[in-house]
Amino acid sequence: MVTGRERACVLISLFVFSGASVDCGLQAPLSRIVGGANSVEGEWPWQASLQVRGRHICGGTLIADRWVVSAAHCFQDERLASASIWTVYLGKYLQNATSHTEVSFKVIRLFLHPYYEEDSHDYDVALLQLDHPVIISTLIQPICLPAPSHLFEPGLHCWITGWGALKEGGSNVLQKVDVQLIQQDICSEAYHYMVSPRMLCAGYHKGKKDACQGDSGGPLACKEPSGRWFLAGLVSWGMGCAHPNHYGVYTRITQVLGWMNQTMS
Known part of the structure; x- marks a missing residue:
């Protein structure tokens, strides 16, 4: 059954806050997602x-x-x-x-x-x-928002983060896992053509790494060569969690x- 990851239970690389320019998408210097690891505080x-x-x-x-x-x-x-x-x-x-x-x-x-x-x-x-x-x-x-024309190429490795389930079924510690962006036609075929242009797929053919319940709405973040992180997607839905040939499906930010x-x- 296809469900959301959780039920009930910009265009510019500088943002202006209170008159001061502040960078977006930069991680601080650093001294329950399926298949992931604990993140570092502030990462x-x-x-x-x-x-x-x-x-x-x-x-x-x-x-x-x-x-x-x-x-x-x-x-x-x-x-x-x-x-x-x-x-x-x-x-x-x-x-x-x-x-x-x-x-x-x-x-x-x-x-x-x-x-x-x-x-x-x-x-x-x-x-x-x-x-x-x-x-x-x-x-x-x-995080930085992409331009509407920004291309997140298939094969790019990005990261999902959240406190969701570590297996089907929360994590106390913020989790992180790397996932690969998947070609649209491949993912669409895996999901019997239920993947719209407003959706983006990421994961692995063999499964094992994915978002799960409780991660919904969290970021799919991709690092650009500039060192800045851009928001590519939002955790949306999938078939189970980390099953083979069933990738995670994300809201495609450039389309909204x-x-x-x-x-x-």
Whole structure:
């Protein structure tokens, strides 16, 4: 059964925050995803944990000083559709402990893509507006958004991060795993042509490495030769977790940028 990874339970490489130019997509100097490993604290400074009443539900990605992007399917249950119930954590590393680096935000507005389709997971993207601006540091900063023309080539190795299940069925420590971008026609055939142009596939033919429940909405991040990380996709759906010939399917960011920029402006 094809499901989302979790149910119920820019165009420029510099962003401007409070009058100061701050780089995006740069990792700090550094002294439960299937097949992954523990990340290092501060390694993924754009990673967000989206929680309801203290429980991690989905992942998200900081893209501007008051905006986090996630997957629309995280909010499709009517009990999760209200912005006011959500708390966003940035700078978080452990789920069962509070880090000195983490900051929490309430969500004041929640936007789901108007073309989002629950059954097909097409246009699976949502934007959360935070109640106050993020203070940007090396440990909390936005990822870079690609230009609409940006090509993430098949074969490129990118990374997924999150606190999702380590096997089908959460991890306490933020996990990371490398995945390979898959040619669109190959993935579409594997999923009986249910993969739309708004989707991007990543993983391996043999499986073993993938996102899973709880990782939904989290980033598929790709590092460019410049050393900056760009957001290529959002964890959206798949057939099980890390099964052979069933890749992870992600919302393709370049295809929903227009709506994102319009919503945030």
